[in-house]
Amino acid sequence: MTEALSLFPHSPPWVGTLAGLALLVFASSAANFIVKHVILRLIARLIPTALPAPVAISARLANIVPAVIVSAGIALVPHLPEWAVTVTRNVVGAFIVLTIALAVSRALSFANELYSERPHAASRPIKGYIQVAKIVVYCAAALLMLAVLMEQSPLLLLSGLGALAAVLMLVFKDTILSLVASVQLTSNDMLRVGDWIEMPQLNADGDVIDIALHTVKVQNWDKTITTIPTHRLISESYKNWRGMQESGGRRIKRALLIDQSSAHFLTMEEMERLRRFALIDTYLSDKRGELEEWNAAQVEAGRDPVNQRRVTNLGTFRAYVFAYLQANPRIAREMTLLVRQLQPTAQGLPLEVYCFTATTAWGDYEAIQSDIFDHLISVIPEFGLRLFQEPSGFDTHLLVEGMGEQAAA
Structure with missing residues (x-):
């Protein structure tokens, strides 16, 4: 230069x-x-x-x-x-x-x-x-x-x-x-991308889409994004649905509220009529033999007939629901399956269905659950039972019409 x-x-x-x-x-x-x-x-x-x-x-x-x-x-x-x-x-x-x-x-x-x-x-x-x-x-x-x-x-x-x-x-x-927090989440395998988590205190309910140093992004089911500070996933509690997804089954836990005044003992005619249901034919036969044996022993002992046991429509319906779930191919048989009565309330007697579907897909799960309760709600009158329901405007209308007809008569 x-x-x-x-x-x-x-x-x-x-x-x-x-x-x-x-x-x-x-x-x-x-x-x-x-x-x-x-x-x-x-x-x-x-x-x-x-x-x-x-x-x-x-x-x-x-x-x-x-x-x-x-x-x-x-x-x-x-x-x-x-x-x-x-x-x-x-x-x-x-x-x-x-x-x-x-x-x-x-x-x-x-x-x-x-x-x-x-x-x-x-x-x-x-x-x-x-x-x-x-x-x-x-x-x-x-x-x-x-x-x-x-x-x-x-x-x-x-x-x-x-x-x-x-x-x-x-x-x-x-x-x-x-x-x-990131080291603890990773080393303990507490969170992965793709996990479905719920954190109600931060309005997070959806899939994890990103795990960064400072934040974890969750895409909620309404497609909004919730950003969670990483350290809060260690200091606060949240629910991870990964176990459900890996198990292959999703839980159904829902109850039917039965009007307790509709529960009664079955007559012989009602039992014969209910034997039309193939799912409980064996149950009724076994139950009948068991009760006859018990009642015969009571008669021999000179006991009052009030001590005899009889079949109830509520117990028979519970047995029908259990058999119906066992026969449903879309219910996982290897997982817990219960039909149980819960504490009676002012709204009726809860008869809870507790089982798992054979799939974890959200749409299929909702369809299976709806089909089950559609059937149970429709078949329950066959057992002489009624579901509890708060009075509606239609009930009031029928009451007024009935009172008007009585007044006219």
Whole structure:
């Protein structure tokens, strides 16, 4: 550069300075063009098109070449003040540090993308650790950039940070809590991407779509997104439905409220009529034999007939519901199956169905549950039972009509 500028010995000093700067800009621009449009294109041909991240990383690192040329060539520009050379070199050095930090950050993101394609990535996500690594890289880069600009040793600046430890702990409090929570969630396999969780205190009820360092995103069933701080998944309780999904069955727990005044003993005619139901034919036969044996013993002992046992329509209906569920192919037989009476209430006697469907699909589950209770509600009058229901406007209308007819008569 000096030899080229010596061709103009009688020119003013500022002309040489401008010419030197122009040559430096041209040299750095030419190097930038060659690296990005020639060398990088050759490298891109060697990298599969399905992996664009390495090309982006290389393009980021390519910015170092013109920066190095500027840093080395700024001292050759004639008549340039020493302070300008120093400032330029410091700024270029900080730019190189920043460029390397951005490239490392992109490389970490690329590593996370590759890991997410592995089969066990959903159960062992590393996104939180990647974000911690990025924070460390950016903090180190900021420290090095400051050291380069101030022309001080990074160790000297680092020692000065000890006095700011309390402030740093306060600033990074959420980050530290989230890091610990992320490690516990991952190591204990408490949460995976794709899990259905419920957290009523935060209005979260849906699938986990992302697990990051600071937040966990849940897509609710109404398609809204709830963002939960990671550390709250450790400090507070939530329900994870993964066990239900892995078991292959989903629980049905619903009760029919039966009018207790409709319960009564079955007569022989009613028992014969109910034997039309194939599901309880065997039950009625066995029950009849058991009761006849018991009652015969009571008669022999001279007991009053009030001590005899008889079949009830409520017990027979309970046996019918149990047999109906056992015969239903869409109910899981290897899981718990109960038909039980609960505590009587002012709204009737709850007869609860407790069983599991043979599928966990939401739509199929709702269809199976609805079909079961459609049938039970429709068949219950055959047993002489009534379901409890609060009086409605239609009931009031019938009452008024009945009173009007009586008054007219």
